[in-house]
Amino acid sequence: MAHRLIADVVDAGDTAVDATIGNGHDTLFLAGLVGPSGHVIGFDIQEQAIEQTRNRLGEAESVKLHLDSHGNMESYLAGEVKAVMFNLGYLPGGDQKIITVPDSTLSALKTATEHLSIHGVVTIVAYIGHEGGSDEALQVDQWAEALCADHYSVVRYEFTNRKNKAPYLIGIQRLA
């Protein structure tokens, strides 16, 4: 569903951000959408994530991967971006103690929404099964609910008949 929201708005030549590279799945997806004339900027604080993804991408010059927190995203963005993807929590298959945390996540979300071009989309997949996950998700929810409805549309997609651990998706589109 996150990919669907993103694919609806991202065109060849656009700039898109993977705020949490992780296994690189979203980075590759974004690189495919923006093509060689576009730009993908990725962030992860784990060397493992950057290396794995670099290997997968090959020599895609359109993609820049930064070994840095998404909390510092502001320093790397020059202009508008069409899409920013967040996968909160820990790196699948990695150290489950290394998780995204509310302070840097909220800072990155603020930067992401401010840099969003009109019709641009931010997606956030929030996991609540790990320690700290539900607190982070709650803070993200509250931040998103407070976004001005004249400028942003915020939609929450949630599986309601599963156990509590099912992740949910928040999609934010810039309207004006």
Place this chain on the structure above:
Amino acid sequence: MAHRLIADVVDAGDTAVDATIGNGHDTLFLAGLVGPSGHVIGFDIQEQAIEQTRNRLGEAESVKLHLDSHGNMESYLAGEVKAVMFNLGYLPGGDQKIITVPDSTLSALKTATEHLSIHGVVTIVAYIGHEGGSDEALQVDQWAEALCADHYSVVRYEFTNRKNKAPYLIGIQRLA
């Protein structure tokens, strides 16, 4: 979004149900998807809704409109259906006192999910701005959350940064 969920699964020749004809918007949409070889079965308790929609449809033999409550849907369904659409609340432009109510809505939802073919989808747009709306929506939510996760996937789509009156969507897909 409801149309998108439905269009993903409904093919020409399928049977689909408009549980709440209202202004006929969804009836026409379903008739277009199933085509002349398919079937659309519609329900509304207001003559006005049936007449307006019959006029819009013209001579589409694939569509049967019933002046009856969706609560009696069971009597009209012979086999499996691929999609069932619900728009709760009152008829736009009609008498705002005539609203869907929990008893018949829940009865219709039960019938709809039981008759759903594998991969089939039920959509429910729940309005909470009118009197009784939020109570009905709550009952629908609780019913949907209790559906067995092995057989049904239940997703709730909700605008979170608008005022309380924004409608939300529940999409139910039969998995097995």
